[in-house]
Amino acid sequence: MPCLFCLYTKQGSVAWAAWAQAIQCALYRRRMIWKPNVTVAAVIERDGRFLLVEEHTERGRLFNQPAGHLDPGESLIRAVGRETLEETAYTFEPTGLLGIYQYHSGADNVTYIRFAFIGNITAHEAGRALDQGIIRALWLTPEEIRRETARHRSPLVMRCIDDYLAGQRFPLGVLYHHVP
Numbered sequence: 001m002p003c004l005f006c007l008y009t010k011q012g013s014v015a016w017a018a019w020a021q022a023i024q025c026a027l028y029r030r031r032m033i034w035k036p037n038v039t040v041a042a043v044i045e046r047d048g049r050f051l052l053v054e055e056h057t058e059r060g061r062l063f064n065q066p067a068g069h070l071d072p073g074e075s076l077i078r079a080v081g082r083e084t085l086e087e088t089a090y091t092f093e094p095t096g097l098l099g100i101y102q103y104h105s106g107a108d109n110v111t112y113i114r115f116a117f118i119g120n121i122t123a124h125e126a127g128r129a130l131d132q133g134i135i136r137a138l139w140l141t142p143e144e145i146r147r148e149t150a151r152h153r154s155p156l157v158m159r160c161i162d163d164y165l166a167g168q169r170f171p172l173g174v175l176y177h178h179v180p
Contacts, residue, residue, distance in 0.1 A: 040080040041067035049139035064153035075177035088137035089128035
């Protein structure tokens, strides 16, 4: 099968040639440039319980920390605050970095780089609507979370809890966000 760029001679159009070349380049880049998905998560403990969300997914109802993707131009710290508010209606103030985690999901063939933060809840907007797909926010003990391992969004849910309980912490100063 001839490449799209080569088809322009049969179409007799410079515009067609430019379009075909753009598509060919995009397809080439897609095959050649791999990028992980950058996510953030909030690991929040209060009185021996951790804040989780229960959410609808393609694999059913699963548990996760408040988490989500980094938006273009957004700092990691701003992203974790935004995601926590959107998914739980709690305002989160990060005080430290718990860790940076890499996870490959075989189910969707995607690699995630998760920046997990620890911190404090500073407010709650009780009437706020939660993100689409979020069923509820709830506080569970480590034992309750461990019993639900089969319903975790990924193995990182328990790993982050275990790292928190082990006392793992890094200062926020290890992160730098350049703003031009």
